[in-house]
Amino acid sequence: MATTYHFHERPVFPQGFRCASRHVGLKPAARDLTLFASAVEANAAAVFTRNHFPGAPIILGRETVREGRLQAVVANSKVSNVATGAAGVANARRMAAAAAAELGIPATRVLVSSTGVIGVPLPIEKIEAGIVGMAGDLQADPLVGAEGIMTTDTHPKALSVAVGNAVITWVAKGSGMIEPNMATMLAYIFTDAALEAPVLDALLREAVGASFNRLSVDTDTSTSDTCAILANGLTGAVDLAAFREALVAGCTRMTELLARDGEGAEHLLRVRVRGAASDTEAHVVAKSIVNSPLVKTMVHGADPNVGRLLMAVGKCFACTIVPGSTDAWINGVQVVAGGERLPFDDAVVRETLAREVVEIEVALGVGTGEARAWGCDLTKGYVEENAAYYSS
């Protein structure tokens, strides 16, 4: 069933989209302000965090996206403008207005994002001053925009793929406080295909449900999660089925990039659960495995302590689990049969656990439900970054 997608070796933008990023003084030296713009208004949809403490940009973004039309995205890193009250929302509006003035478009067509420390006032004057002239910087490399939204990411993340005459481009950042419930921290999808806003909304929700919402770096759901899609229609109609499949594929690939670049991560963890009582139960079990600190440290140390897989499956109290019908594999090496650890060669399992990509497959043998989930290992690097994130 799965089409193989050839993502461009170096990502490109669809027709009409460009971006720019600058250092405006929020970070010590790195780029901290990014602008994405379409030459014409685009149909749009977005999903946001379900966290009860949404950031000011989320509060404003829900209002902005209601009309299903966007022409630009402005995003800053370093300060997330969360837990900042009415002053925070006013600052988010000023940020939209500044981008709109720079681009000569209405502020209601600008989506605002902020990512970084929670609870610190947004230095809006620096953003207003720094954005002046940025329209002149707009250029064709999505990685320039990706760089400006990075926090603890180790590299900028962008992907693009052709679908018929159209192109779809993803630009995202992830890293920590990542167990998205709607979308990952910040992910923007651009296309020049012509698609109506309600269609985009449905496609986006489906793709996010199968990808970003199956990702967990650390079980913590950000207050700033945003995933938006903009379709400016410059290449006209697109085959809907092909577009839909490509959208899911790109969201899935971006999910893997975000997982692999989770804070401190050294491995990408891919989990597949099948034979569950339902897809929902398969998802619960897959998330339990991908979130277990003991599974994550087992992978980190390439320690063949595979009993921990059974522990992680077994703690899904509300799921149907029959020990005698439970099998498990690591990168295709069977390590559990009928709920018992097989007498495998430790060296073989050590070797496969040491690979950069570790795929764990669990067959529950009680039904036809299945699900996938993505995550990463737990390392001293994660602890180090997060014990001093505010202070550094």
Next chain:
Amino acid sequence: MATTYHFHERPVFPQGFRCASRHVGLKPAARDLTLFASAVEANAAAVFTRNHFPGAPIILGRETVREGRLQAVVANSKVSNVATGAAGVANARRMAAAAAAELGIPATRVLVSSTGVIGVPLPIEKIEAGIVGMAGDLQADPLVGAEGIMTTDTHPKALSVAVGNAVITWVAKGSGMIEPNMATMLAYIFTDAALEAPVLDALLREAVGASFNRLSVDTDTSTSDTCAILANGLTGAVDLAAFREALVAGCTRMTELLARDGEGAEHLLRVRVRGAASDTEAHVVAKSIVNSPLVKTMVHGADPNVGRLLMAVGKCFACTIVPGSTDAWINGVQVVAGGERLPFDDAVVRETLAREVVEIEVALGVGTGEARAWGCDLTKGYVEENAAYYSS
């Protein structure tokens, strides 16, 4: 309401209880087999893990405790006898029989526990050979038994307190794979008060619900969790209300000892949530805070990144959370008011986060529900221990 309990400076056993521990060859050198015995049969109750892959000792233990009578506990460390199938259960029975033969009592009066690596066959011959003569080692110090059940614990854990003429003694181990759902990994409670088994069962479930089940070191629920209480009646009747209160107090204190000695831990985390829509919702929020890797690393680094508290509260999607009515304190210093981070002095919050005990209090302002939870910080030591647990 809370009575202050004076736990004995050096724990003692109730009348009639003694213990012994030995090195029988499971670990390289440390004590790895422990025996607890009562001079006479005791009424008893126990709760076990809810993990779907219970260890062989749990399968046998559920059968044993059904009669409400125990006279001894035999426990080994290093190998947990989990995911070992029918052979594992047969080995657990042999372990009960060996202890029973040594003590001259029926095997049906012996509770068996094993703790350590999952999925490795129990070296039952070493246990059967090593236990011979152990009845002659039985003596009065609970810490001797506590030492024999340690895995990655950094010190043996025992407590005792007087209630009228009776004594209650707790012996436990914890450390990793600790989010008990019934009881912590291994906790034994001994008393010389006279109490019927059904009363013990009710008291134990209540106390465990308010203490061990509110503890999480790492969100991972062990396959071996066991908490048992033995009442041999040697001091006769006890004031039930006083006994009940002391039982909860001791279980709570032991919960704090286990949290503080979580793998790699350097801080004890105490969380209180009040003003929730219900006690259940308060519990969900308290657990979310105590389990958040970003809150745990914030405490570890004494980094005043208190917005993470709001993130952890806000990701309780199913709970009633009103940002504008949410307040929070760290060791009594208010850091959040009405859902916004207060402009506090960073140095003050840094200082209080650096203390060994960090108490986080959150008032949700939406009802009267309240709950407590206990945990610890997340450190590089946790990662280090668990990246090579099987191999070391």
